[in-house]
Amino acid sequence: MDEPELLPHLFRTEYARICVVLCSHFGIEYMETAEDIASETFRSALETWQFNGVPNHPKAWLYKVAKNKALNHFKRKGVFNDNVLPRINTHQMDFEVPDFDLSDDNCTDSQLRMLFAICHPVIAKESQIALALRILCGFGVAEVAEAFLTTRKTINKRLYRAKEKLRSLKIKIEYPGENEMGDRLETVITAVYLLFSEGYYSRSQHSQIRKDLCLEAMRLAHLLVQNHATNTHASNALLALICFHSSRLDARQDLHGNPILYEQQEKHLWNPELIANGNYYLQQSAQWQTLSKYYLEASIAYWHTISEETTEKWESILELYDRLHNMDPSPMIALNRAYALMKVAGKAVALESVKSMDFGSDHFYFLLLGELHSDKDPEEAARNYTKALHLARTAGERKVIRDKILKIGPRT
Amino acid sequence: MKEFVLIFRHENATNQVSPEQMQIWMKQQMDWIKGIAAKNKFVSGTGLLFDNARVVGHNNVVTNGTFGEIKETLGGFVIVRAETIEEAVDFAQGTPILQGEGNTVEIREIATH
Secondary structure, three states, X not given: OOOOOOOOOHHHHHHHHHHHHHHHHHOHHHHHHHHHHXXXXXXXXXXXXXXXXXXXXXXXXXXXXXXXXXXXXXXXXXXXXXXXHHHOOOOOOOOOOOOOOOXXXXXXXXXXXXXXXXXXXXXXXXXXXXHHHHHHOOOOHHHHHHHOOOOHHHHHHHHHHHHHHHHHOOOOOOOOOHHHHHHHHHHHHHHHHHHHHHHHOOOOOOHHHHHHHHHHHHHHHHHHHHOHHHOOHHHHHHHHHHHHHHOOOOOOEOOOOOEOOHHHOOHHHOOHHHHHHHHHHHHHHHOOOOOOHHHHHHHHHHHHOOOOOOHHHHHHHHHHHHHHHHHOOOXXXXXXXXXXXXXHHOHHHHHHHHHOOOOOOOHHHHHHHHHHXXXXXXXXXXXXXXXXXXXXXXXXXXXXXXXXXXXXXXXX | OEEEEEXXXXXXXXXXXXXXXXXXXXXXXXXXXXXXXXXXXXXXXXXXOOOOOXXXXXXXXXXXXXXXXXXXXXXXXXXXXXXXXHHHHXXXXXXXXXXXXXXXXXXXXXXXX
């Protein structure tokens, strides 16, 4: 048997393409039908290819089968008779069947329009991401559940409710009108940003799924910058941000999925191609005379791709965090700002800056406090590290904190 | 040498398997078959589709089905050459289909004259 090797993730990628094209064709109320037809297509492929080998043109095989299944489905359901047949000349026996356009251009276009439909403001944020993963990225329900660290049942419910809403409100799979575009695009960009964060900061120990989430977010952001109407300052900045962070995907985890802190990462594992892409899109986004939090975050991420620890690096990061904090005074940004401040002005100054703030019970806060106390007051550092240890959410995080406790020496 | 048929049954063929998982299973199943073929013990393999399946019953009553949703549906079969039933069992134990809970492989010797 010397059949062609299948591309990695081919099934997932093609599932998403078939699903979106069919759904765009039939309308959003047929989303589940589209999913079923796509699933059946791959089941047929599985049953056939595993014994007969992969066909010479796998994609063409899949598209043909999907088209036939779609046609059969609608014939069976009578929809074909009621809706399609009256429109064509019934005397002609070899009538032209509706053609599903699975070309690259149409797939890209359909996916982008679907992204707008799914990220409609009436759909809850977490459902937008779940739907995007399922419909646009071809993830299975179990994989979506793993990404969100929840159960299949929860995800199924979430998906069901979101689809009901899309159906009942008759959301169209189309680009928003010109005057709506700005707001709608913002929702889409937020969803892609959250999708990326879900992968990058996920608590899931399943490192492959986390990585795939990041890469899918990158793909969707690419869709945005490739289309004239959605190629904006924010979408370029978002893509730059995703590229910069993703450049460290291979360096930030060891073989067991444990996190490796930034300072300890093997710099040669940083992906130079993604860093170059990030630089490109960051420059692109600077062409617009506006500023967004994505641009600031991307700029911070840019400085993190510079491995030399210069004064300029941390001063720039600090300045960017200051601006970001003005725009979005969230505790997480304040914490990160304090870390940059430590790098620039030392631990004492940074400690002073966080003293008055209330971060609640966030393990990053106690981790930072531990770090800030570590030189002058090892006991206080250990106390904070221990608090962080209790609040940490994953085994990997706990390991990192335990290592830090060991480093400052045994406590009495 | 005798021939045995390995009959694959699925607990639930439509059970929300992700495309990614299907691709992984397919690759594993193909590798499994290649392994048997490398020993020159592989005769044939046949996949069975659910599309337009029919069941003809008593009095020639035709019903639609079988559908993937029901239990113990037939997924396909592989014919292998083996000296003994134990050797055939050995082969069967390597199939990734058995990773699915509730899935089974039935092994039957093919009758010859």
